Amino acid sequence: MAAPKVAVVGAGVVGLSTALCIAETCPSCSVTVLSDQFSPNTTSDVAAGMLIPHTYPGTPIHTQKQWFKETFTYLFAINNSAEASEAGISLISGWQVFKNTPKEELPFWSDVVLGFRPMSEAELQKFPQHQFGQAFTTLKCDCPPYLLWLEKRLKATGVQMRTRKVANLWELHSEYNIVVNCAGIGAHQLVGDEKLFPVRGQVLKVHAPWVKNFIRDGDGLTYIYPGIHRVTLGGTRERDSWSLSPDPGTTKDILDRCCSLEPSLRGAEDIKVKVGLRPSRQCVRLQKEVLSQGGVKLPVVHNYGHGAGGFSVHRGTAKEAARLVGECIAALQGSSSRAKL
Numbered sequence: 001m002a003a004p005k006v007a008v009v010g011a012g013v014v015g016l017s018t019a020l021c022i023a024e025t026c027p028s029c030s031v032t033v034l035s036d037q038f039s040p041n042t043t044s045d046v047a048a049g050m051l052i053p054h055t056y057p058g059t060p061i062h063t064q065k066q067w068f069k070e071t072f073t074y075l076f077a078i079n080n081s082a083e084a085s086e087a088g089i090s091l092i093s094g095w096q097v098f099k100n101t102p103k104e105e106l107p108f109w110s111d112v113v114l115g116f117r118p119m120s121e122a123e124l125q126k127f128p129q130h131q132f133g134q135a136f137t138t139l140k141c142d143c144p145p146y147l148l149w150l151e152k153r154l155k156a157t158g159v160q161m162r163t164r165k166v167a168n169l170w171e172l173h174s175e176y177n178i179v180v181n182c183a184g185i186g187a188h189q190l191v192g193d194e195k196l197f198p199v200r201g202q203v204l205k206v207h208a209p210w211v212k213n214f215i216r217d218g219d220g221l222t223y224i225y226p227g228i229h230r231v232t233l234g235g236t237r238e239r240d241s242w243s244l245s246p247d248p249g250t251t252k253d254i255l256d257r258c259c260s261l262e263p264s265l266r267g268a269e270d271i272k273v274k275v276g277l278r279p280s281r282q283c284v285r286l287q288k289e290v291l292s293q294g295g296v297k298l299p300v301v302h303n304y305g306h307g308a309g310g311f312s313v314h315r316g317t318a319k320e321a322a323r324l325v326g327e328c329i330a331a332l333q334g335s336s337s338r339a340k341l
């Protein structure tokens with residue numbers, strides 16, 4: 001069989017990292033990324049990019065932990081290299097604070113992030129409305145720079161990038177041997193997945209260079225995440241809302257909530273409002289499927305539905321998707337050599 005042609009649909013953090021893992025694990029493959037939007041116009045560009053996992057109720061915890069660990073290890077190595085600033089990766093310390101002590105004082109990811117510990121009384125004094133907290137150091141991706149860095153790596157390994165809206169995966173069967181679906185919330189229409197729903201998030205990206213530590217309310221709704229250039233203030237979680245229009249009332253509410261955690265943010269400047277739709281599901285859809293029409297088959301690998309935690313697990317799910325692509329290639333090579341006999 002000639003070099004397998006693989007199409008990856010989607011150019012968010014999941015599509016780009018999956019294409020990179022496929023190119024790394026199968027150098028003889030010809031990989032093309034097809035997407036109707038690239039950075040800066042994807043959901044991934046809106047994200048804060050913090051490595052704090054979201055829990056997927058339908059995925060075993062040990063699998064989620066493995067995805068997170070692989071992603072943390074990968075980005076930590078970039079953080080410790082000369083590429084860190086270009087890739088937008090930084091280490092950041094801060095606090096997750098709770099009004100009431102949570103049932104689980106040790107989240108499953110506590111031994112993956114660095115230096116996880118309960119907050120001291122002195123630290124808690126900064127947050128008079130909260131009675132419990134956890135301090136740790138984690139990684140943050142500044143999203144547009146990280147996506148551009150991934151695109152640059154892909155081009156350097158010979159991966160093609162094409163702007164194209166795909167109406168259905170089958171339309172790719174005559175041009176590609178394997179299709180990888182990383183369409184994010186676009187998979188709702190692309191493959192008619194009714195289990196996939198949007199969770200709208202509005203955030204503010206502000207200039208406040210004096211804010212050096214992250215602060216996250218344990219309910220996950222209010223957060224302050226400083227990056228290399230801007231601070232992300234959040235947020236909202238609106239299930240089943242497809243609106244991409246910023247809401248001015250929500251902007252004021254986010255600013256008020258964040259200022260109650262960090263009053264110095266009243267001095268924040270150059271406030272930019274962004275909205276994104278988290279591609280949410282009970283579990284990430286990470287599996288093979290074989291489409292077939294009139295005896296012709298098209299192997300597909302799905303990798304979408306990362307909800308509120310795509311950055312936290314992207315490298316782990318990309319590695320697993322690349323492994324599944326490897327299985328599809330082995331099956332295709334097996335059937336083409338049987339056909340020659």
Ligand code: FAD
Pocket residue numbers: 009010011012013014015034035036037038042043044045046047048049050051052164165166167182183184185186187190200201202203235275276277278279304305306307308309310311312313
């Ligand atoms: P996307 O980035 O949406 O990419 C999908 C791609 O598919 C796009 O390029 C799109 O153009 C393309 N596409 C779709 N349909 C088609 C089609 N039919 N044909 C061709 N191309 C198509 N996660 C974290 O881990 N940490 C955080 O701090 C964090 N903060 C967030 C804050 C907000 C406000 C939001 C909204 C999300 C946040 N997330 C965070 C979640 C994270 O952004 C997502 O999980 C992640 O971006 C999903 O990536 P994706 O590549 O699957 O989707």
